[in-house]
Structures are given as structure tokens and as C-alpha cells.
Amino acid sequence: MWRVACYEWFDALRSRRALVVLLLYMAAAVCNMYWSINLLHKLENELATVLQLPKSEQTGVISTTLWKSKPFQRIMKEMTQNDLVLQDITGKHPVELIYAWFAFFYTPLLVVLVSGSRIAEDLGSGAVRYVIFRTSRVSWTLGKFVGQAFMIFFALILSGIGAYAVAKCRLAGSGTPDLFMNIIQWSVRAWIFSFPYLGLAMGLSHLTKSASKATIMGIVAITVCFVVTILLRHFTADAGWRAYLPYLGVLVPEEHKMYLWRNSLAPLVTGTVYLMTLGCCYLLAGYACFRKRDV
Amino acid sequence: MDNAIETTDLVKRYGARRALDGLTLAVPRYAVLGLIGPNGAGKTTWMMSVAGFLQPASGTINLLGHGPFDPDAHCGRITILPQDSELPLESRPLELLTHYGRLQGLPKQEAARSAAAMLAEVHLGDRLNSPIRSLSHGMRKRVMIAQCFIGYPEVVLLDEPLSGLDPREVAHMRAFLTRRRGRQTLVISSHNLHDIEVMCDHVAFIENGRTVLVSTLEEVIGTASTLVYQLTSEPADFDAAAQAVPEATLTFDAAAATLVCRYDPRLTTPEEINSRLLPALLSQCGVTTVTRGASLETEYLKSL
Numbered sequence: 001m002w003r004v005a006c007y008e009w010f011d012a013l014r015s016r017r018a019l020v021v022l023l024l025y026m027a028a029a030v031c032n033m034y035w036s037i038n039l040l041h042k043l044e045n046e047l048a049t050v051l052q053l054p055k056s057e058q059t060g061v062i063s064t065t066l067w068k069s070k071p072f073q074r075i076m077k078e079m080t081q082n083d084l085v086l087q088d089i090t091g092k093h094p095v096e097l098i099y100a101w102f103a104f105f106y107t108p109l110l111v112v113l114v115s116g117s118r119i120a121e122d123l124g125s126g127a128v129r130y131v132i133f134r135t136s137r138v139s140w141t142l143g144k145f146v147g148q149a150f151m152i153f154f155a156l157i158l159s160g161i162g163a164y165a166v167a168k169c170r171l172a173g174s175g176t177p178d179l180f181m182n183i184i185q186w187s188v189r190a191w192i193f194s195f196p197y198l199g200l201a202m203g204l205s206h207l208t209k210s211a212s213k214a215t216i217m218g219i220v221a222i223t224v225c226f227v228v229t230i231l232l233r234h235f236t237a238d239a240g241w242r243a244y245l246p247y248l249g250v251l252v253p254e255e256h257k258m259y260l261w262r263n264s265l266a267p268l269v270t271g272t273v274y275l276m277t278l279g280c281c282y283l284l285a286g287y288a289c290f291r292k293r294d295v
Numbered sequence: 296m297d298n299a300i301e302t303t304d305l306v307k308r309y310g311a312r313r314a315l316d317g318l319t320l321a322v323p324r325y326a327v328l329g330l331i332g333p334n335g336a337g338k339t340t341w342m343m344s345v346a347g348f349l350q351p352a353s354g355t356i357n358l359l360g361h362g363p364f365d366p367d368a369h370c371g372r373i374t375i376l377p378q379d380s381e382l383p384l385e386s387r388p389l390e391l392l393t394h395y396g397r398l399q400g401l402p403k404q405e406a407a408r409s410a411a412a413m414l415a416e417v418h419l420g421d422r423l424n425s426p427i428r429s430l431s432h433g434m435r436k437r438v439m440i441a442q443c444f445i446g447y448p449e450v451v452l453l454d455e456p457l458s459g460l461d462p463r464e465v466a467h468m469r470a471f472l473t474r475r476r477g478r479q480t481l482v483i484s485s486h487n488l489h490d491i492e493v494m495c496d497h498v499a500f501i502e503n504g505r506t507v508l509v510s511t512l513e514e515v516i517g518t519a520s521t522l523v524y525q526l527t528s529e530p531a532d533f534d535a536a537a538q539a540v541p542e543a544t545l546t547f548d549a550a551a552a553t554l555v556c557r558y559d560p561r562l563t564t565p566e567e568i569n570s571r572l573l574p575a576l577l578s579q580c581g582v583t584t585v586t587r588g589a590s591l592e593t594e595y596l597k598s599l
Contacts, residue, residue, distance in 0.1 A: 007394050014385040126380025130442060133346050133375060134398035136366040294349045 004135060004143020009150040012118070021113045022155045029102055029159035033166040036098040081233070088263040095167040096182050102163070103156060103190035104257060108197040108222045110155060115148035116201035116218035117211035119286075124209035128295055141287045145202055152198060153191045160187035189260040192272050196253035197222060199279030203286025206293075229254040253278060297360075299324040299450050299480035300345055305354035307340050307504075314340040315351065316504035322450075322497070327476050329491035329512075330484040331595055332501035338484040339378050341501070342452045346375045359449060371399035374443040375452040381435075382427050388414055388438045389423040396445045406445070413441040416471060418464065433460050440468065450480045457490055469493055492516070492591040500598055508598055517557065518588035522565055522572070524554040527581030539575035540568050555589060 012018050077086050089097060119141070122128040131140055160183045167179065201218040208214050232249050249255040256278070259271025300322040307315040315337045322328050330338045343349040345356060347364030361368040382391065389410055396406025414423055417437035427435060436459045443451050456472070457465050472494045475481055485491055491498060498515050500507040513519060529549060530536050536554075537545050543558035554576070558568055565587055576582050 003394070003397050011383060011385060016385075122383075125383075126377060127383050129346075129348055129375070129377040129380045130382065130395065130439075131398065132348070133364065133366070133373060134370055134395060139366075292350055294343075 001135075001139040001143045001146065004131070004140055005146035005150070008118070008144050008147025009154075012114070012147060012151045013154075018114045018151065021110065022151075022158070025106065025110050025155055026159045026162045028106065029099070030162040030166050032102045033095070033098060033163040034170065037095070037167065037170045040094055040098075082258050082261075084267075085258050085261045089261060093179055093182070095163070095171060095179060096186060099160065099163045099183050100186040100190070100261070103159065103186055104193055104260075107152070107156070107190050107194045108225070108253075109219075111152055111194050111197040112201045112215060112218035112222055114151060114155065115198055116205060117214040118148060119144055119202055119205035120208050120214035121211045123206075123295060124211060126295075132295065137291060138287065141202075141206070141283065141290065145198065145283055148202065149191075149195070149198060152194050153188075156187040156191050156194075157184065160184050189268075192275055193253065193257055193260055195276050195279030196282060197225075197279075199282035200225075203282040203284070206286035206290040225252050225254060228252050251278070297324055298322060298357075299326070299359055300482070301355075301357040302341065302345065303355045303357075305341065305344060305356065306352045307337075307344055307349060308352050313504050315344065315354075317354070318501070318504055318506055320499055320501075320506050320509060322480060322482055324449075324480055325477050326497045327472070327481040327483065327495045328497040328499060329495035330482060330499055330501060331486075331488065331491060331591075336501045337504040338501055339454055340504075342375060342454055342482065342484065343377070346373065346377075346452060348377070371401070371446055372448055373450040373452070374445070374448045376439050376443050376454055376456055378454040380439075382438060382442075384426065384428040386427055387424045388419060388427065388430075388441070391427070392438070392442055392445055395442055399446045399448075401446050409445050409447075410441075413444050414438070416444075417441045418467070433464060436460060437464065437468075448479070451475075451482070453481065453483045455485055456483060457485065457487065465490075488591045488595060498591065500595060502599075512591070513588070515594050516588040516591055517594075519560045519565075520557055521588050522556045522558075522568060523584075523586045523589055524556070524572070524576060524582055525584040525586075526552045526554055526576065527583060528552065530554070530576060530579040532579055536572065536575045536579070539571045543568055543572075 073086070073090070076089070077083070122131075122144075128140070135143075164180050164183045167183075200221050201214075204217045204221060205214040208217065228248050229252055232245055232252070232255065235245060253275060256271055256274050259267045259274070262268060262271075298321045300320070302321075303319050305315045305318045306313060314335075318337060318341055320341070330341070332338050340349060344351050345358060345364065347366075356363040358364055358369055359372055364373070386394075389407070392410035392413065393403075393407045396409050397403060399406075401409065411420075411423065414420060417440055419434060419437055419441070422430060422434065427438065430438065436456075440453070440456055443453065453472075457468055460468060469490060472481065472483065476494075476496060481494075483491065483494060492512065496512055497510070498512050499509040508515070529547065529552070533545070533547060540556065540558070542563055543556050546555045546557075547553075548555070556568060556572060558565075569585060573582065573585065
């Protein structure tokens with residue numbers, strides 16, 4: 001399995017499509033950071049005007065004040081919908097939060113675009129036939145999965161480095177090693193969050209021999225996940241079909257995302273184990289269809 | 296001699312159509328068996344079933360005495376050249392074949408050495424690190440053939456191995472495959488009966504998903520019991536020629552101007568027959584060639 005995984009990663013790095021998506025993702029992370037810092041600067045200046053504080057040429061100087069303001073805390077509480085998470089992220093550097101939001105929000109799309117078609121491509125071209133008499137089908141599937149997980153990790157670390165570089169240039173006093181380490185930490189958390197989506201996209205990829213169909217199926221799947229998340233947040237469980245909605249939440253990665261926004265180890269470990277298990281379940285569900293299928 | 300592959304009553308359906316309809320075939324160990332049959336006869340389906348790519352509806356497969364294909368039991372012992380299957384386009388031949396060798400369980404150095412040697416054998420020594428995307432169709436086919444022989448597997452299944460190769464490479468590959476006789480078990484599917492005749496020592500005729508005939512090439516074309524005379528014209532006195540070899544049966548094909556002489560090898564020898572028949576024929580017409588055995592094409596067409 002490890003040999004398949006290493007070769008898959010190596011091969012994926014050479015894939016033009018994966019490389020383009022990876023670079024686009026990195027560019028998006030950099031641009032997002034750039035625009036967010038500009039926006040933050042404007043917000044701070046407006047806040048300074050309202051609070052009658054001296055305006056600053058540098059962004060991020062009154063972030064601490066901002067965090068202390070009650071209305072801002074209320075906004076954040078609405079956004080996180082979780083007191084514990086709010087407590088954990090309070091006081092964090094805005095750059096960290098901007099990057100974390102970006103990484104968590106766009107990782108599912110990155111996963112589908114980079115990894116969603118890898119298995120279907122090999123099934124369609126027949127390349128799988130050169131491998132599965134040399135190793136078991138399960139090793140091939142798991143190797144592909146692990147190889148793509150490496151690829152996503154690489155993409156997230158690169159985007160984190162890009163975002164940090166922008167923050168260092170644009171934000172005074174933010175080029176600290178601590179901030180760099182924190183951004184990398186958020187990259188790792190986003191990577192853990194990518195597991196269920198990776199499992200879902202690659203599981204679905206077992207069902208077709210067409211790379212484009214596999215990508216479309218992956219996009220539809222993440223859309224369904226988002227729709228279910230919205231439904232779960234806006235409908236309370238009561239009688240009828242809505243009573244079953246909370247059970248759906250078990251299957252939706254978004255519902256377990258907030259574990260990864262916590263600081264303490266226990267929720268982090270719980271979330272990691274849960275999301276990784278969910279990813280493996282999705283992958284193995286796809287593998288179950290492939291296990292005895294003609295190739 | 297024990298068998299490397301045994302399939303019994305193999306059935307594979309594609310919807311209502313039966314691609315394999317109870318196909319029974321045994322391939323002796325170290326044999327080079329040619330699979331012959333029309334398009335859609337079931338040759339490729341049989342190979343894919345043996346390699347574990349397809350799941351047969353019924354029947355049994357026994358591969359190297361360990362039942363149907365199982366990666367644990369057969370990894371590195373059986374390889375296949377599948378039809379219509381592309382290699383990963385971004386990969387390089389040397390690294391890809393080394394990777395395949397590693398998957399078969401070869402140590403890194405040995406896998407790399409075996410990959411380089413096989414690529415040199417198929418005349419791709421100068422394209423070891425070119426992306427497969429940049430190779431021509433024939434070159435890709437040679438990489439596909441090379442991957443079959445990494446790590447010296449016991450059984451190699453080759454589906455149309457020579458199609459798409461230029462004449463020089465066809466001759467080279469034919470010689471290469473012929474050299475494997477008695478060392479590895481090869482199953483070669485091809486529509487080119489001349490290639491089969493040159494490379495194989497066993498043949499199987501397949502028709503509508505069933506085996507029509509399985510035998511040694513020698514028996515099928517009658518190497519030991521048939522002499523074929525290519526004549527310049529029809530013998531003026533056919534009876535006189537027949538009287539020269541009363542223990543044999545002569546048949547003249549006017550269209551091809553060939554005289555086929557069949558005899559019982561237990562009673563006489565080809566030299567003895569030829570020593571009496573050739574002078575009798577030369578007194579009546581010209582003889583351009585004398586060969587032992589009929590052509591595979593003749594025997595195959597006769598079997599239909």
C-alpha cells in the first residue's frame with residue numbers, strides 16, 4: 001500500500017491538472033489574505049473613527065481592542081454558533097482566522113478537483129490493469145487514498161506558506177515564527193478536515209470510468225453535504241421527517257468541523273478520529289462496489 | 296506434465312450474451328500456447344478472467360495450483376499484457392517498470408535492473424526517462440510488453456502482443472517470445488496465424504466462448520504425419536505418384552497447386568516417403584518446396 005501511495009503522490013505532483021488546481025488554490029489563499037488584510041485595515045480605520053482613536057497606517061494594531069468589543073464578540077458568536085469555540089479563538093491573530101476560514105471553506109472543493117477523478121481515470125484508461133495483478137485491490141485503493149492525502153497536505157502547507165508571506169509583507173509585526181507555526185497548524189487541521197471529503201470523492205470515483213463524471217459526482221456530493229448542513233442548522237428536530245435530520249448530521253463532515261477549531265487536546269483528538277473514520281467509511285463504501293467489479 | 300492454468304466450464308455473461316460459454320482449457324506448464332479464434336470468440340475475456348479482472352458467472356479457474364487469481368498467492372508469478380489499456384501517461388518507462396517490479400516484491404535494485412534490462416530488450420534503452428505521453432503507439436506497446444517480463448514471472452498472458460509494432464520489431468519480439476519456450480508459460484492471443492505458428496508449441500481454437508480444439512502445434516499441423524509439396528503445375532499422372540507411396544494418402548489442391556501427403560508416422564518416416572514420392576513428382580512437374588506439416592492457417596480454416 002505504501003508503495004502505491006508514494007508513487008501516487010509522485011505521479012499526482014506531475015499531473016498537469018492537479019498542479020494547475022494546486023497553484024490556483026495557493027493563488028486563491030494568497031489573494032484572499034491580501035484582500036482580507038486590506039478589508040481589515042479599512043474596518044480598523046472606521047472603528048478608530050467611531051471610537052475616536054488615532055488612525056494607524058498599519059493593519060492589525062487595534063485588533064485586540066476589536067476582540068474586546070461586545071458587539072464584535074456577538075458577531076463572532078453568531079458565526080461560530082459555539083461558545084467553546086468562540087472562547088478558544090478569542091484573541092487569536094486575525095491573519096490566523098482569515099487563513100483558517102479560507103482553508104476550511106475551500107478544502108472540500110480542492111479535494112474534489114484534485115483527487116476526485118484519480119481512480120476513475122485509472123479505471124477508464126485501463127492503467128489499473130497493470131497494477132491489480134501485482135497488488136490487491138484494497139491496497140491499490142488505500143494507496144491511492146493515502147497518496148492523494150499527501151497531495152492535499154502538500155497543497156495546504158503551500159497555501160499556508162503563501163498566506164503567511166502575504167501577511168508578513170502587508171501586516172506590521174506579523175512575521176513572527178509563532179504566527180507561521182499557527183498558520184501551519186491550521187493547515188494541518190484543514191487537512192484533517194479534508195479526510196471525509198477525500199474519502200467521499202475517491203469512494204465515488206470507484207463507481208465510474210469517466211474522470212469528468214467522477215468530478216461532477218464529487219461536486220454534487222459536497223453540495224449535498226452543504227445543503228444538509230444548512231438544513232440541520234435551520235430546522236429543529238421535531239415530528240415527521242425532520243425528526244430524522246439529526247441522524248444525517250452524523251454523516252456530514254461540516255457537523256464535526258468545530259472540534260478542529262478547539263484548542264484543547266480532547267476535542268481535537270475526538271474530531272480527528274471521527275473525521276478520519278468518516279473518510280475511511282466513505283472510501284470503503286466505494287471500494288465495496290469496486291471489490292468484485294469487472295475492470 | 297502438470298498444468299499452469301486450468302479453467303473448467305467457465306461462463307462469463309455480458310447482459311444476455313455469453314462471452315464464455317463453458318470454456319474449458321488447460322495450459323501445460325512451460326508451454327507457449329496460441330489462442331486462436333475470430334473476433335468476439337472469448338479470447339480476451341478468458342485472459343481477463345484468468346488474471347482476475349473479470350468475475351466469471353460460473354466455472355472454475357486453477358492458476359498455478361492455487362485456485363483463481365489471488366494477489367497473495369499469485370503476485371509476481373503471473374503478468375498480463377491487457378488489450379486497450381493505457382499506461383499512466385505522465386510516468387517514465389524506467390521508473391514505472393521499477394515501481395511495478397517493486398509491487399511484485401522485488402528489491403529496489405533488482406527491480407530497477409530488471410526494468411532497465413527489459414526496456415533495453417524491447418529497444419527502448421534510449422527512452423528510459425521519456426514521459427510515456429511522448430512515446431509513439433508502437434513504443435508504448437513495447438513498454439507494455441516489457442512490463443510483462445519484469446521479475447521473470449511463471450505465467451505471462453499476452454493479448455495481441457505484436458499488433459501495432461513495425462515489421463522489424465515484430466520479428467524481434469517474435470524471436471524474443473520464441474526464446475521463452477520451455478522457460479515460462481506463455482499464452483498468446485493473436486489473429487496472425489503465422490506468428491502463432493512460429494512462436495507457439497501448443498494451440499487452442501476458440502469459437503463462441505467454447506474450446507473447439509486444444510493440442511500441440513505438431514499434432515494440429517501434422518508435422519510428424521504430413522508432407523506438403525508445392526508444385527509448379529498439376530501432376531500429369533496422379534496415380535503414378537500415389538503408387539510410389541501406397542502407405543500414404545495424397546490430396547491435390549489445384550487452386551494452391553499443393554500436394555498434401557499424409558502417412559502414419561508409426562509405419563514409416565518422412566525421409567522414406569520423400570525419397571520415393573519426390574522423384575515420382577519431379578518426373579511429371581516441378582516441385583518448388585517440400586515442407587513438413589500443413590500450415591496452421593489451413594488447419595484452422597479446415598476446423599471451422
